[in-house]
Ligand code: HEM
């Protein structure tokens with residue numbers, strides 16, 4: 001039955017929402033970095049932080065949902081190395097999807113800053129004390145991890161394309177409500 005080979009509707013919705021949000025958030029960080037007017041950089045960064053915290057919430061929902069709705073097993077036709085690589089990339093995605101926003105929040109906390117989320121509420125600075133140097137190191141690790149994530153997205157999409165074009169196993173349809181995924 002096709003339905004056993006597909007992710008659930010909720011898992012699909014969260015996957016695509018998070019995917020779009022991550023790409024937009026990367027562009028916001030770059031826009032802040034490249035802005036020549038300080039007020040613009042500040043505005044982009046404000047949106048970057050708000051969207052980052054939104055991604056954290058969506059990811060917690062995604063992981064919670066995954067714990068009670070097991071995803072369809074990877075196709076039996078996949079080679080051992082393919083399964084291991086796909087699983088490793090998925091696990092690292094979840095680690096980054098949690099680690100990037102939490103690391104960003106921690107970096108802000110070391111500056112003594114609360115994180116305003118869409119002007120709706122503020123996450124208080126975590127009680128870690130102020131430490132400018134540590135905040136900068138964390139921000140650097142954050143930026144580098146964000147770039148590593150982009151490389152993984154390229155790898156993830158390349159894997160999907162290899163399955164669709166070379167193996168013709170309908171891999172993409174596992175994450176969409178149409179098309180026919182194969183075993
Ligand atoms: C941009 C950020 C993205 C992130 C963070 C991401 C993350 C993930 C994660 C964590 C999974 C594993 C789901 C699970 O088992 O819990 C997954 C599966 C999948 N993703 Fe993505 N994804 C992204 C973008 C994309 C894009 C752009 C495509 C396709 C164009 C795509 C196609 C798929 C497919 C087809 C699966 C199912 C893999 C399988 O089980 O065979 N993803 N993604």
Ligand code: HEM
Pocket residue numbers: 022025026029030033048049050051052053055056096097100101102104105107108115139140142143144145146147149
């Ligand atoms: C999943 C969510 C997030 C992703 C994918 C992400 C990604 C990135 C990337 C790629 C950069 C580097 C831009 C560059 O160097 O050109 C960056 C910078 C930054 N992000 Fe995030 N971020 C996320 C969440 C957050 C959150 C929640 C906060 C704060 C609460 C935050 C605060 C920052 C700050 C302050 C910088 C500038 C770092 C510096 O001074 O070099 N980010 N982010």
